[in-house]
């Protein structure tokens with residue numbers, strides 16, 4: 010039995026009209042000779058409304074009850090859609106996560122999938138042609154309802170595709186696929202035909218938020234091919250898959266950016282063992298995610314340490330540094346909130362040199378000053394003043410030959 014998992018996001022299931030388009034997509038899956046497992050999100054805006062309701066009714070909403078509440082958004086979508094399929098004469102039924110079950114840990118609001126029992130799914134697939142499964146939800150081993158974090162329906166779909174050995178996991182959304190960069194700031198951005206899991210992880214974590222990041226990690230681990238495509242067109246979309254020689258031939262696949270950055274520098278610290286631990290230990294205890302870190306080479310046994318953090322954590326970070334600075338002997342703490350990261354990403358970088366030099370010279374031509382640089386095997390990240398982000402993205406997009414070509 011060939012099985013196809015298709016996931017439909019909030020805008021795709023928002024109205025009866027858009028649901029009819031979803032039905033067309035399901036019918037095309039059936040026409041390919043597959044049984045279809047359709048994973049649905051809540052209708053657009055619904056999850057936010059339910060979360061607001063919890064805030065309105067409770068001074069501090071209980072996490073487990075919040076999950077019981079917000080998971081109902083998906084319950085509404087799946088039951089409505091199953092009805093519409095039946096109206097069209099299709100053998101279909103809805104399934105909530107606890108009915109399968111999709112078992113998670115008990116980290117309410119951000120639960121991780123532990124296991125999915127495929128026995129009931131397979132029994133149901135023998136009886137029905139389409140199963141409409143509620144995304145985003147799970148249940149703990151002792152039966153409490155959980156949710157997987159915002160955007161978590163993607164992860165539900167990929168996990169179901171993995172256990173059911175789906176031919177592909179189609180993620181239907183309101184865009185045609187994954188673009189080489191944000192088309193809102195770069196009109197020459199192109200839709201990619203394919204992208205490697207690792208590149209997608211970098212694009213997603215950098216703010217190209219087409220897919221829930223955990224779903225990509227899941228897909229990579231279980232080698233599930235994921236196709237991001239639009240409910241509102243017939244475009245084949247972008248295939249997120251294992252790296253291959255086609256991808257390696259391309260130097261840079263995409264340019265990502267992230268404006269949610271702040272920079273902090275501790276000046277003139279003694280360069281002795283334990284300094285870095287004294288700076289970063291208290292930040293990690295508070296769960297603050299430090300991203301780029303640069304330590305200067307020491308001059309006369311003293312050095313500077315600079316790092317970046319999400320902007321929302323700046324105030325707390327500075328409070329912590331007020332305590333850290335005197336303890337480590339730093340002379341001052343300076344910060345900058347108007348900074349942003351721009352990254353060039355590509356698995357092709359593994360086998361090519363000169364990528365960094367090309368990026369730097371392109372930025373130099375536009376007199377954009379580089380504040381910090383970090384590199385990994387498949388990514389070069391440059392920190393710049395936020396006001397230059399759009400320009401920097403366009404310049405790098407062009408410098409690496411990603412621009413859309415008329416012919």
Ligand code: ASP
Nearest residue numbers: 050056145159160161162
């Ligand atoms: N409905 C959930 C959310 O809005 C899950 C999802 O759409 O993937 O985050």
Ligand code: MG
Nearest residue numbers: 018160219221
């Ligand atoms: Mg989404």
